Amino acid sequence: MRRWPAWAWVAFLASIPLWVRNQYYLHVLINTGIFAVAAMSLNLLLGYTGQLSLGHVAFFGIGAYTSALVSLGFDLQLAAGYTFVFEPRPVWLGFLAGVAVAGLFGWLIGKLSFRVRGAYFVIVTVSFAEVVKLVALNWVDLTEGPMALNNIPPVTLSLPGLGELTFWKKEPNYYLVLAVCLLSYAVIRRLVQSRAGRAFIALRENEALAESVGVDVTRFLVLAAVISAAIAGAAGGLYAHYIKIVDPDIFLFIYTVVMVIMVVTGGKGTLLGPVVGAVIFGILPEILREVARPEVQWIIYGFIMILIVFFLPEGIVPAAASWRKARAASASPLGAAGERA
Numbered sequence: 001m002r003r004w005p006a007w008a009w010v011a012f013l014a015s016i017p018l019w020v021r022n023q024y025y026l027h028v029l030i031n032t033g034i035f036a037v038a039a040m041s042l043n044l045l046l047g048y049t050g051q052l053s054l055g056h057v058a059f060f061g062i063g064a065y066t067s068a069l070v071s072l073g074f075d076l077q078l079a080a081g082y083t084f085v086f087e088p089r090p091v092w093l094g095f096l097a098g099v100a101v102a103g104l105f106g107w108l109i110g111k112l113s114f115r116v117r118g119a120y121f122v123i124v125t126v127s128f129a130e131v132v133k134l135v136a137l138n139w140v141d142l143t144e145g146p147m148a149l150n151n152i153p154p155v156t157l158s159l160p161g162l163g164e165l166t167f168w169k170k171e172p173n174y175y176l177v178l179a180v181c182l183l184s185y186a187v188i189r190r191l192v193q194s195r196a197g198r199a200f201i202a203l204r205e206n207e208a209l210a211e212s213v214g215v216d217v218t219r220f221l222v223l224a225a226v227i228s229a230a231i232a233g234a235a236g237g238l239y240a241h242y243i244k245i246v247d248p249d250i251f252l253f254i255y256t257v258v259m260v261i262m263v264v265t266g267g268k269g270t271l272l273g274p275v276v277g278a279v280i281f282g283i284l285p286e287i288l289r290e291v292a293r294p295e296v297q298w299i300i301y302g303f304i305m306i307l308i309v310f311f312l313p314e315g316i317v318p319a320a321a322s323w324r325k326a327r328a329a330s331a332s333p334l335g336a337a338g339e340r341a
Helices: 004-019 023-046 057-072 091-113 119-138 170-192 195-205 207-212 217-243 253-266 273-291 294-311 316-331 333-340
Strands: 074-077 083-086 156-159 163-166
Touching: 004 023, 004 170, 023 170, 023 217, 023 253, 023 273, 057 091, 057 119, 057 217, 057 253, 091 119, 091 156, 091 217, 119 253, 170 195, 170 217, 195 207, 195 217, 207 217, 253 273, 253 294, 253 316, 273 294, 273 316
Parallel strands: none
Antiparallel strands: 074 083, 156 163
C-alpha cells in the first residue's frame, strides 16, 4: 500500500503525452528528463559521497560523442597511410557503448583523482573536462571539430512481430527518456540502500572514521565514480540521439553548474532531490520567457536560486520531509499531549 503514490506518479508522467499536445512543451519535458538523469548521476557523487565534481559534464559529452560515433561510423587515418574504417552500428549498441566508455573514464579518473581530496579533486575534474573539450574541438578527423557531428540517427528498436520502432517524434522520445529516468532512479536507489550505499554515506560523514572501521575508501569512491559516470553517459546518449547533432559546446562548464544547482536546490543526498531540482530549473526558464525580457530573466532566475538556498539550505525535498514529519507529529495524540505538557 505504501508504494501506490509512486505508481500513481509514474502513471501520471506516462499520461502526459496523451493530453499535452503542444510539441514545444514536450520538447521542454524531454530536455528536463535528460538533465534529471544527469543530475541524479552527479548526486551519487556529490550527495552520497560528498565529492564535488565540477567536470561531470565530461562524462555527459563522452556518452554523447561515443554513442553518435558508433551509430554513424567513422574513418581514421593512421600511420603509414593506413585507414581504419568503423562501420555504422545499431543505435542501441552505440548507446550502450556510450554508457560503457563513460563508465570506463569514470573508473580512470576515479583511480587517479581520488588520491587527492577537497580543492585538488575539484581541480582534477575541471581539468579533465577541459582536456576532453579540447580533444573534441581539435581531433577533427574523428569528431568533426567545430563543424559538429550531425545527422545522428534516432534511437531504433526492433520489436518481434512489429518491425522497427524509430523514435523520430516527440512522444516516443518522451517515453524513452522517462524509461531511462526510472531505470536510473531504480539503480541509484538500489545502490544507496545496499552495503555500498551505507559505505558512501559513512565516507561523506566522516572519512577517517569510516576508514578506521574497515571501509575501503578508494574502492567505494571509484565504484561511485564509475556508476555516476555511466549514468551521465546515458544522459549524453539520449541527448545526442534526440537533438541529432553534437559539437564541443556540449562540454561547456555551464552545464555542470546547472547540474550542481539542480542537485543542491532539490536536496543533495536524497533520491528525489535531483529530480525535483531538474523539474524546477528545467521548466522555470520557459515560464520566465513568457513574462520577462531576456536580461530580466537571468535576474529573476538568480534571485529564485538565492531564495531557495537561503531559506531551504538543505534543499527542497529535505525541507518538505521535515515539514511533513512536524505536521504528523503535531497531529498525533502523543504529539498534542507533549505540546500541552
